Amino acid sequence: MFLLSLGRIIKFSFQDIGRNIWLSIVTMSILILALFSVNMLLTVNVISQAAIGAVKEKIDVNIYIKPDTEESKIMALKAQISGLSQVKDVRYISKQEALESFKDKHQNDPEVMESLKEIGKNPLTPSLVIKPKDVDQYQELIVNLNSIKDDIIESRNFDDHKLMIDKINGITDRVSEAGMVISFTFIIITLLLVYNSIRVAIYTHRREIKIMRLVGASNWFIRAPYLFSGIIYTVVGVSAIVVIYYFFLNLLQPYIETFFIDYDINLAAHFRDNFINIFGLQFLVGIVVNMAASLIAVSKYSKV
Amino acid sequence: MIKFINVTKIYPPDIKALDQVNLHIKPGEFVSIVGQSGSGKTTLVKSLIGEEKVSKGKIIVGGWDITNIGQREVPFLRRQIGVIFQDFKLLDKKTLFENVAFALQVCGQTPKKIKAIVPQVLKIVGLEGKTRRYPREVSGGEQQRAVIARALVHRPKILLADEPTGNLDSINAEEIIELLQKINKFGTTIVLVTHNREIVNRLKKRVITIENGVIVSDQAVGKYML
């Protein structure tokens, strides 16, 4: 008996959508747009996290040591720097290692290799490569490093990576804000559209509803098809966005890869790994929004 | 079967549609209610099916006090009272069979029962050969028969007909009245609201006359007086 009614409710619900098919299509399209902008927002976040991670990876501070310094003195300096609270680790690169990695880097550049031969001896200096614990403590680290007075230090290279990170943060914050405004706007529009679709569906079916009432159909049976339409909109919308968005990510992937050439970011994989979190949540929110819109419309207009 | 005790209905702000109505209709009766337009007949019918709440007094249907009936109980009341309104029509996109079946579907009836009941009621109203036709393919009188069939699907003890012949010519109207008499013979209480003088006079049944919401006459074998 319950299943029978449920079956009929679902059938009526599809009929309701079918009778106002164009309006239903517009409603679902806007719903899909709303979901698209929400997912764009997520994507921007993933990309910016990856970008920040990439920059953080690259951040290090180099201290170059005078070429003929005794190893023990260098080790003492290394220990001193390691003791700083902002330092994650310090790596000593000897003259020899520096030369090897230089040769490695330029092995396909005959001119460089030629001039290296001409010099005859190893022109590179040993160095200490310092990785900060936290990018936010970068400034303090530099202040501390500058205060170390040791005459074995030849030069210090403090590129301002912090500026870069602030820039990335600034851009992503702005993009996220814009994305949030757009998503929110779409959600409101979706709510209004679903509300309107249900209202029109009820208007179209006013005779059926009147008949149902007069022959003794229960209230929930009269209303449930319109609530169910809200669920159908959500199911169709989220299913469509899953397909559309994977397609979109695959288009986007080559550009992302060229942009983050050394870093492994795979957006489709990220969305796949977090499928339930991302689309499940969207489905839940969609259901809540659409059911709310339907419920308001139904309680307002179904008293024929 | 039906009791109105001092029923007054006021539409806001101050339209008195029913004024101190007292009425008792016994099971199996055939009662005609007559009165000019705006005298309160439809209001009386609507208050019987819980569509309008009365302002004062009490309404009892089959021993059930429905004066303050709740939203949830209304459907159960409506399954016991069949109604026919002038503007309570068939759905154009459904056949006569589907129109009648619809009333059962929306009340949760099983397909098996629907298959059994629908042909029965369509036979009672004399439409057994036309069940697959659409409303536009049959006459106005036949459409009204289908409406009556739909009102009968729950085997109601009471059938309320508010001007069922309003849009019909006299021959078709006559046939509808005959049909109502036939249904009455099966034991169903009939309340017929009508304007049609000839019909009322020919029926030779109880006639209640209502004027400005007040019952002005109630005769066992009545005549149309206005």
Ligand SMILES: Nc1ncnc2c1ncn2[C@@H]1O[C@H](COP(=O)(O)OP(=O)(O)O)[C@@H](O)[C@H]1O
């Ligand atoms: N929903 C309503 N709101 C306000 N007044 C109404 C409403 N329905 C009916 N009336 C008024 O109540 C009176 C009785 O109406 P009604 O019962 O429809 O009379 P009848 O069916 O005898 O023509 C009329 O004056 C009518 O205008």
Ligand SMILES: [Mg+2]
């Ligand atoms: Mg009337």
